[in-house]
Amino acid sequence: MTTVAEVIESPVQLRIAPARHNQFAVWRRRGLRLASVVAAVALWQLLTVNDVRLWLRFDTLPTVTEVASALTSRLGTPDYWLDLGQSLIRILTGFGLAAVVGVVTGIMLGRSAVFADVFGPLAELARPIPAIAMVPVAILLFPTDEAGIVFITFLAAYFPIMVSVRHAVRALPTIWEDSVRTLGGGRTDVLGRVVLPGILPGLFGGLSVGMGVAWICVISAEMISGRLGVGYRTWQAYTVLNYPDVFVGIITIGVLGFGTAAAVELIGRHATRWLPRGEENAR
Incomplete structure (x- = not known):
């Protein structure tokens, strides 16, 4: 048999779960954005330090x-x-x-x-x-x-x-x-x-x-x-x-x-x- 406490607690849990999920999604997006910037900077450093010269001349650019x-x-x-x-x-x-x-x-x-x-x-x-x-x-x-x-x-x-x-x-x-x-x-x-x-x-x-x-x-x-x-x-x-x-x-x-x-x-x-x-x- 369902108790009164379970009936009261259930809607609260339903509200908390979506809130936690949304907060996780927000931080995941922020982390992804930061990671994309870090990856771009790392690639810039890698190409310029190694004087890569394919079609583009990265050897002429300053390093990070x-x-x-x-x-x-x-x-x-x-x-x-x-x-x-x-x-x-x-x-x-x-x-x-x-x-x-x-x-x-x-x-x-x-x-x-x-x-x-x-x-x-x-x-x-x-x-x-x-x-x-x-x-x-x-x-x-x-x-x-x-x-x-x-x-x-x-x-x-x-x-x-x-x-x-x-x-x-x-x-x-x-x-x-x-x-x-x-x-x-x-x-x-x-x-x-x-x-x-x-x-x-x-x-x-x-x-x-x-x-x-x-x-x-x-x-x-x-x-x-x-x-x-x-x-x-x-x-x-x-x-x-x-x-x-x-x-x-x-x-x-x-x-x-x-x-x-x-x-x-x-x-x-x-x-x-x-x-x-x-x-x-x-x-």
């Missing part, structure tokens, strides 16, 4: 130990942190402006036919032009190189954000707006209760893409016309054939890009937890 030594040296210099801070200021300024302007114009393009007719053709003509191709224009247009680099970063991030928001607005079910208006809501209510919450998934998708493109362009702009920054310092190392420092710059760029993109994704997950399977995706 050489790059690690250069990174340790660079971490102890103020120039490294000054360059890192300068690049972060540029990316956050340009990306922040792009996020604000991209959201506003994306919503207006999706909801205003007049604005779409006036601004839409100009945006579509400018969108295929690579932001880095606008460096000569930025040099001529802005009084300082700093403003020009921020402008290039802004352009790089703006179009992915604007397009994502525009498509998200146009994809909203009209019944949502009709329901708000039926209950007496005005334009402000529609914007706050329908449009802004409804575009969040598409918005953060555009922000994630925009951040990646912005890093590509800010580093390229620093290499071309910068005076400080990770891109500038990486190019300077290349001009004097200091290849370990070149890889220090490449690794720094990768870490910065990964960190900022992860921050955008984390904010997006918290902002869209109301979506179905939000908690599962957050793992």
